[in-house]
Amino acid sequence: xxxxxxxxxxxxxxxxxxxxxxxxxxxxxxxxxxxxxxxxxxxxxxxxxxxxxxxxxxxxxxxxxxxxxxxxxxxxxxxxxxxxxxxxxxxxxxxxxxxxxxxxxxxxxxxxxxxxxxxxxxxxxxxxxxxxxxxxxxxxxxxxxxxxxxxxxxxxxxxxxxxxxxxxxxxxxxxxxxxxxxxxxxxxxxxxxxxxxxxxxxxxxxxxxxxxxxxxxxxxxxxxxxxxxxxxxxxxxxxxxxxxxxxxxxxxxxxxxxxxxxxxxxxxxxxxxxxxxxxxxxxxxxxxxxxxxxxxxxxxxxxxxxxxxxxxxxxxxxxxxxxxxxxxxxxxxxxxxxxxxxxxxxxxxxxxxxxxxxxxxxxxxxxxxxxxxxxxxxxxxxxxxxxxxxxxxxxxxxxxxxxxxxxxxxxxxxxxxxxxxxxxxxxxxxxxxxxxxxxxxxxxx
Amino acid sequence: xxxxxxxxxxxxxxxxxxxxxxxxxxxxxxxxxxxxxxxxxxxxxxxxxxxxxxxxxxxxxxxxxxxxxxx
Numbered sequence: 001x002x003x004x005x006x007x008x009x010x011x012x013x014x015x016x017x018x019x020x021x022x023x024x025x026x027x028x029x030x031x032x033x034x035x036x037x038x039x040x041x042x043x044x045x046x047x048x049x050x051x052x053x054x055x056x057x058x059x060x061x062x063x064x065x066x067x068x069x070x071x072x073x074x075x076x077x078x079x080x081x082x083x084x085x086x087x088x089x090x091x092x093x094x095x096x097x098x099x100x101x102x103x104x105x106x107x108x109x110x111x112x113x114x115x116x117x118x119x120x121x122x123x124x125x126x127x128x129x130x131x132x133x134x135x136x137x138x139x140x141x142x143x144x145x146x147x148x149x150x151x152x153x154x155x156x157x158x159x160x161x162x163x164x165x166x167x168x169x170x171x172x173x174x175x176x177x178x179x180x181x182x183x184x185x186x187x188x189x190x191x192x193x194x195x196x197x198x199x200x201x202x203x204x205x206x207x208x209x210x211x212x213x214x215x216x217x218x219x220x221x222x223x224x225x226x227x228x229x230x231x232x233x234x235x236x237x238x239x240x241x242x243x244x245x246x247x248x249x250x251x252x253x254x255x256x257x258x259x260x261x262x263x264x265x266x267x268x269x270x271x272x273x274x275x276x277x278x279x280x281x282x283x284x285x286x287x288x289x290x291x292x293x294x295x296x297x298x299x300x301x302x303x304x305x306x307x308x309x310x311x312x313x314x315x316x317x318x319x320x321x322x323x324x325x326x327x328x329x330x331x332x333x334x335x336x337x338x339x340x341x342x343x344x345x346x347x348x349x350x351x352x353x354x355x356x357x358x359x360x361x362x363x364x365x366x367x368x369x370x371x372x373x374x375x376x377x378x379x380x381x382x383x384x385x386x387x388x389x390x391x392x393x394x395x396x397x398x399x400x401x402x403x404x405x406x407x408x409x410x411x412x413x414x415x416x417x418x419x420x421x422x423x424x425x426x427x428x429x430x431x432x433x434x435x436x437x438x439x440x441x442x443x444x445x
Numbered sequence: 446x447x448x449x450x451x452x453x454x455x456x457x458x459x460x461x462x463x464x465x466x467x468x469x470x471x472x473x474x475x476x477x478x479x480x481x482x483x484x485x486x487x488x489x490x491x492x493x494x495x496x497x498x499x500x501x502x503x504x505x506x507x508x509x510x511x512x513x514x515x516x
Contacts, residue, residue: 138451146502152514155500164450164491169502169512189503266492269454273485273492276461280485283464284478291471 012088019093025084030056030095031103034076045072049080049095057094058082064098067176069213077103101210108209112216115243119218124225130249131230133261136269137198139166140262141190141229143183146171150205150234150255157259165263168195174204179214184223191227200227201258202244203234215242224248234258401432418443450491457484 019025032049039045043062048055058080060068072078082097102108119125140158144150146169158165170186173179183202190200202224204212214220215235221243224231233248234255245251252258264272348355401407407430408415415421425440448456460481464474502512 136451136454138449146512155514159500164498166498167500167512168509169500171502186503189507269492270489273454273457273488276457276481277485279461279465280478280481283461284474287471287474 008091009088012086012091015093016086016088019085028082028084028095030080030082032056032078032080034072034078035074037072037074045097047072047074049078057092058097059094060097060100066178068100069176069179069210070102071177072100079103108213108216112243115216115218115221116246119221119243119247124221125246129225131228133230133232133250134198136264137165137262139168139195139197141168141170141195141197141200143170143172143186143190143200143202144204144234144255145174148205150174150203153205153254153256154201154234154259157256158263161260161265162263162269163266168197174214175207175211176214180217180220183214184219187220187223187227187231191229193228197229199262200229200231201234201252201255201262202231202248203252203255203258204236205255206236206240209240212236212240212242215244217243220244221247232258232261401430404432406431418445448487450488453484453488453491457481457488460484 030049032051035048035050035055037045037047043065045060045065047058047060049058050056060082078100079102080095080097081099082095084093084095086093123129142151142154144154151169155167155169158167168190170190172186173182187200187202190197202215204215212235215233224233224244224247230249232250232252233242233244234252234257235242235244236254238253241251250261252261343349409428409430410421410425415427421427421440421443423440423443427438427440429436429438460477463469464477464481469477500512500514501509504510
């Protein structure tokens with residue numbers, strides 16, 4: 001009679017079937033507080049949901065848990081959606097949570113307002129901190145999910161308006177608890193300078209406040225604030241305001257709006273080029289007109305129109321100069337005449353002989369003086385001469401001859417000693433009157 | 446290297462402003478005007494002949510690859 005005893009596993013599987021086939025238990029909405037929260041290393045979340053009187057085990061598998069935009073913890077009130085089923089191995093029933101959100105949106109708003117006030121006090125929203133969005137970007141960076149309406153809207157809008165613009169998508173999670181750090185990572189990557197971006201669009205499409213929550217996170221706000229690249233925020237719809245919108249350099253109401261702010265239309269550029277063309281042409285026209293006016297006014301001056309007047313003026317001046325010159329010359333001539341007359345009237349010129357007379361008188365006087373002086377000199381010299389002559393006579397060797405002495409010479413040399421002579425030498429004997437030539441016959445020493 | 450559209454447009458802007466400041470002599474103005482007209486023509490042609498630039502996406506390996514929007 002063993003057949004009436006069931007195997008436990010069979011019972012549990014049967015019970016599980018009852019749970020699984022019950023339409024009410026397939027979709028259950030629960031409100032409760034988390035306790036015994038465990039985050040398994042493989043990503044599944046295990047916890048208990050409880051209220052004042054009861055509790056139920058809960059499991060949230062990784063595939064669902066990654067969509068969470070908050071980190072669950074013990075004591076947190078949450079709203080969950082899931083199905084009730086049995087875990088046969090344990091014989092327990094539990095709720096398999098598919099969606100979970102913090103209970104009470106009021107909490108989120110309070111958090112939002114608190115962060116907004118804090119960052120505002122720090123000056124993150126100040127207008128003067130906002131960078132200008134370039135009018136004509138070469139390359140636009142986009143940080144959003146690689147799928148979905150947002151990226152489609154942004155790229156198609158950019159391509160429609162300004163097809164020569166390049167875009168680079170930095171794919172990021174935009175929902176769930178990993179979204180904020182992922183957005184921060186991609187902002188830093190895009191802003192690293194490696195991609196030469198002129199502007200960055202950061203955003204996502206519409207959703208609930210929980211969906212958009214990553215854009216209300218402080219780390220995202222700070223990353224936007226610290227980026228050097230101008231950032232346009234584009235989160236959700238027009239009515240959605242996030243912290244990212246306040247801190248971004250420009251807020252776009254929608255992703256499409258962000259693309260419109262980021263790039264001009266080709267038509268706008270063409271209009272701009274045309275307006276430059278018109279301005280340039282107008283400017284050149286004016287400049288040439290002005291220059292022509294100046295030229296006209298210069299060429300129409302009296303002098304250039306009446307060149308003879310220039311000549312006349314000179315003519316008059318020449319006359320003046322000639323007159324002055326004539327006056328000068330006449331004056332000079334009369335001056336010279338005066339001087340010349342003075343010359344002509346001078347006594348000397350009129351009586352040149354008077355000059356001669358004077359010279360003649362002087363000459364006579366001089367010649368008289370000269371004669372007189374000369375006579376004096378001659379007389380004096382005569383006298384001296386007589387004295388000298390007498391003296392000479394006294395000392396002349398020949399004067400001795402007067403007294404009867406003779407002078408013997410040989411070859412015009414006076415012989416004083418007989419030893420200077422030899423027998424037969426021819427000698428000359430000079431006497432007072434005349435001389436004789438003799439030959440030596442005998443020498444006596 | 447060929448001038449980029451943006452650089453050409455920026456240069457054009459600078460010249461227009463410079464000319465309109467009124468401190469340019471006629472000879473210099475004519476040169477600048479000629480240059481500006483060349484830039485404007487260049488920009489216009491660039492716009493008209495511009496083909497769609499390919500959109501890129503940064504992969505996990507930090508490589509830029511072509512990106513198509515999936516419809």
